Amino acid sequence: MKNEYKVAIIGGGIVGCSIAYHLAKFGENDVVVFEKDYLSSGSTGRCAGGIRQQWSSPHNVLLAMRSVSLFEKLSQETGVDIEYKQGGYLVLSYDDQEAAQFEKNVQMQRELGLDVEILTPKDVKQRYPYIDVSGVKMATFCQKDGHANPHLANFAYARAAQKLGVHIMTHTKVMAVEVLPNGFELFTNRGKIGAKILINAAGPHSREIGNMVGVDLPTESYRHQIMVTEAVKNFFNPMAISFSGNFYMRQTKHGQFIMGQGDPEEKPGINNNVTYRFEREMAEKMCAIFPFLSKLRIVRHWSGHYNMSPDAQPIIGESTSVPSFYYAIGFSGHGFMLAPAVGEALAQMIIYGRTLHVDITELNLDRFEKGVVREKNVV
Ligand SMILES: Cc1cc2nc3c(=O)[nH]c(=O)nc-3n(C[C@H](O)[C@H](O)[C@H](O)COP(=O)(O)OP(=O)(O)OC[C@H]3O[C@@H](n4cnc5c(N)ncnc54)[C@H](O)[C@@H]3O)c2cc1C
Known part of the structure; x- marks a missing residue:
């Protein structure tokens, strides 16, 4: 030094x-x-390593779009394979009001140059037969979204x-x-x-x-918990997320499923503990939407923090x-x-x-x- x-x-x-x-x-x-x-x-x-350009505020869309163009070159530019995959982000809505907002978001995202699709629950089922679409009102999908190893x-x-x-x-x-x-x-x-x-x-x-x-x-920093299953052969390409359903989930390059949700009861502050309640709630919710998960064991569970701005x-x-x-x-x-x-x-x-x-x-x-x-x- x-x-x-x-x-x-x-x-x-x-x-x-x-x-x-x-x-x-x-x-x-x-x-x-x-x-x-x-x-x-x-x-x-x-963190979960998700890379998404589908945002409701134009600033986040533009920053994420620029980030994607830099992520696309990052492994080659630095010589480190970051396990980057553009398998798309499937955003599921379970709420009519949110679905109406998604239509507006997509219009703004397209005006900024992002290629986003609007999918009906039937479209989702056709593309991803292993997702249970009960309660889904609509979905959006951007193929250029994806994930990498953080x-x-x-x-x-x-x-x-x-x-x-x-x-x-x-x-x-x-x-x-x-x-x-x-x-x-x-x-x-x-x-x-x-x-x-x-x-x-x-x-x-x-x-x-x-x-x-x-x-x-x-x-203010808030704890967020996250967990991962044992690995199986890769088949799940997109990262799935829902704001109204309060979850995200993806399969890593090595086959594990990594998933998390927000907890409205969290208080601000640094807290690295984990709770059994999270594991139980998460497992129940995720096995209902992604029934194949019910055959897999949870192998690890940890927590980190969202540093929230107003x-x-x-x-x-x-x-x-x-x-x-x-x-x-x-x-x-x-x-x-x-x-x-x-x-x-x-x-x-x-x-x-x-x-x-x-x-x-x-x-x-x-x-x-x-x-x-x-x-x-x-x-
Ligand atoms: C469960 C979970 C899932 C997430 N999923 C996603 C996702 O899918 N996609 C996404 O984009 N984001 C996600 N995030 C958010 C993402 O992790 C953070 O926004 C991002 O990592 C912030 O990076 P950072 O470098 O600012 O912070 P950090 O990675 O926290 O780095 C800050 C560093 O500063 C160091 N530091 C602090 N104080 C001092 C000091 N006084 N002196 C020296 N060093 C200090 C800390 O040790 C730390 O390493 C997730 C977060 C969590 C917790």
Whole structure:
């Protein structure tokens, strides 16, 4: 570790590593990433790896579309096979009001250039005879959606960043930050370092980092549980999700089924425990919709955190009160899929003063002063 860097990034999840990689790719490699545990130990390594472009807010659609174009090249660009598969995302609606909203979403998504289909329950049954469509009102499908292995994608960005000269310090916790007239001093468990630019990519701990520099970041972290079955031969191509049905499910490259749901009873805070209630509820619901699952054993169950923002869209930008303090936080359960585009956009903002592919200015912190329009397509 040097004493002084141009850029210090707090967080070695996919967001921090994507930012680091893109900074180095665009010519700035005087960069250090601090990770208090190991790479992908946070939300990234605990997530389902879904990559979906079907959102209700145009910003999320555009960021996800740009991310998909970057995910398509990521294995080749970094030399790490991230197990990327574009098997599509099947979004099932069990609610008339939601189904009507889906029609509007699809119109907006198509206007932005996304190829999305609207399916009747009969269409779903024809395509996927092994899904029980009882109660399904309608579905949407985008073939270019899909999934990847979150650990491998996190490592892909980290390794590629390191090859370009970025320093990654694992097991190094940032415990305090002093704001200086011309930069920052960071106090870690391995000593202190100076940086001209500080980036908060601390995921569930984003608010704590904001507090260290005196910026109130309105994020709250909520536990989300997830479980995986034993492996069987691959046959299930899409990732299936339902907001009204409150679930998501996919088959991994190695054959396991991975699935989760939200819990409205969760309280904000860091909680890594798991509950039997989740396993029972999840198993009952999923075996009814995907009857083939009833023959499989659950082999593992863990939890991670959604770092929620008030409108369930990420908060990205530079602080107006503390110059050179940037953040890419509040991903609200979709930071894995947005990380490529967000890393690229933030790096461009820092290096060129503007983004070249997706405009992120409206995702800055000050948007909450104008009111909150919530992203609806979240489990
Ligand atoms: C069960 C579950 C399922 C999900 N499924 C999906 C999905 O299908 N698709 C999707 O796009 N998203 C999904 N998500 C959300 C996704 O995991 C997150 O949005 C994403 O991983 C955020 O990445 P990150 O790099 O910002 O955060 P993290 O991966 O949490 O990285 C932040 C890192 O910062 C480190 N850190 C924190 N404080 C400090 C400090 N003081 N000093 C040093 N290091 C520090 C942490 O140790 C952590 O490793 C899911 C999340 C969960 C929990």
